[in-house]
Amino acid sequence: MLVTWVLLAANVGPAAAAVPTGEITPATALEAPHSLRSGLIVGFAFGGGLGGASGYPNDINRIGDPNAYSASGWMLGSTESLFVMGALTDYLNVGFFFSEALFGNRNWHSHGSSGGLRIEAFPLALAYPSLAGLGILAQFGIGDANLTSRIPGLPEANGTQSFAAAGVFYEWPFWHVLGGHFAAGPSLDFDATWSQPFERHGLFVSGRLAFCGGP
Numbered sequence: 001m002l003v004t005w006v007l008l009a010a011n012v013g014p015a016a017a018a019v020p021t022g023e024i025t026p027a028t029a030l031e032a033p034h035s036l037r038s039g040l041i042v043g044f045a046f047g048g049g050l051g052g053a054s055g056y057p058n059d060i061n062r063i064g065d066p067n068a069y070s071a072s073g074w075m076l077g078s079t080e081s082l083f084v085m086g087a088l089t090d091y092l093n094v095g096f097f098f099s100e101a102l103f104g105n106r107n108w109h110s111h112g113s114s115g116g117l118r119i120e121a122f123p124l125a126l127a128y129p130s131l132a133g134l135g136i137l138a139q140f141g142i143g144d145a146n147l148t149s150r151i152p153g154l155p156e157a158n159g160t161q162s163f164a165a166a167g168v169f170y171e172w173p174f175w176h177v178l179g180g181h182f183a184a185g186p187s188l189d190f191d192a193t194w195s196q197p198f199e200r201h202g203l204f205v206s207g208r209l210a211f212c213g214g215p
Contacts, residue, residue, distance in 0.1 A: 038212070040086060041095070041212045042210065043210025045081050046079070047080075049077060049079065050076065050202065051101070051103045052073060052074055055157035059197075069157075070157045072105065074105065075104055079100065079202070083095060085120065091122040097115060097116065097139055099115070099139075103200075107150050108149060112143055113143065114143035114163040117139065119137065123136065135171065136167070137169060143162070143163030144158075145198065147198070159193075162195065163191065165192070168188055170187075171184060180211060181211075184209045185208055187204075188206075
């Protein structure tokens with residue numbers, strides 16, 4: 001009889017120890033659905049502003065030559081850009097952009113284009129839902145620009161160089177259609193292109209329109 005009880009205890013003990021006690025997944029680890037933006041985002045912006053450019057011809061023999069240096073001073077201009085991104089979360093969009101900008105004044109004209117990576121963040125989307133449309137943006141890539149004189153005989157400055165931009169914007173969603181919605185609003189950004197022979201910078205106020213494939 002004693003042997004029987006010992007065998008029963010030996011068999012029941014490991015089984016009881018193996019019974020799962022259950023695990024609770026923290027709420028912060030659960031996957032939450034997007035409630036503000038998701039899917040593919042396609043949009044464009046158009047605006048105007050001030051800018052300037054200076055430098056040398058893209059010629060190693062003329063870089064640093066005072067006689068080949070050109071500087072525009074302030075110029076008025078316009079900009080337009082196209083962007084295609086994906087909404088990773090309600091507060092982060094990542095994708096690509098392409099933009100062009102034209103500047104000019106009485107003596108100078110400048111044209112430039114750029115393309116690369118675009119990042120948009122909405123830092124208040126979760127903490128203050130009433131300000132969920134307030135965003136910041138950053139762009140990094142390659143730009144090509146020039147500076148030409150309207151006065152004959154002056155050298156042209158140009159170069160293919162690094163490009164970077166930073167800005168703030170606000171968007172209001174409207175017209176829910178095709179499972180997504182349109183959003184529009186103002187944008188303010190500063191951009192710069194720079195290389196050894198040439199640099200250009202501009203401050204723009206733009207209008208932005210985008211379609212978001214999510215809610």
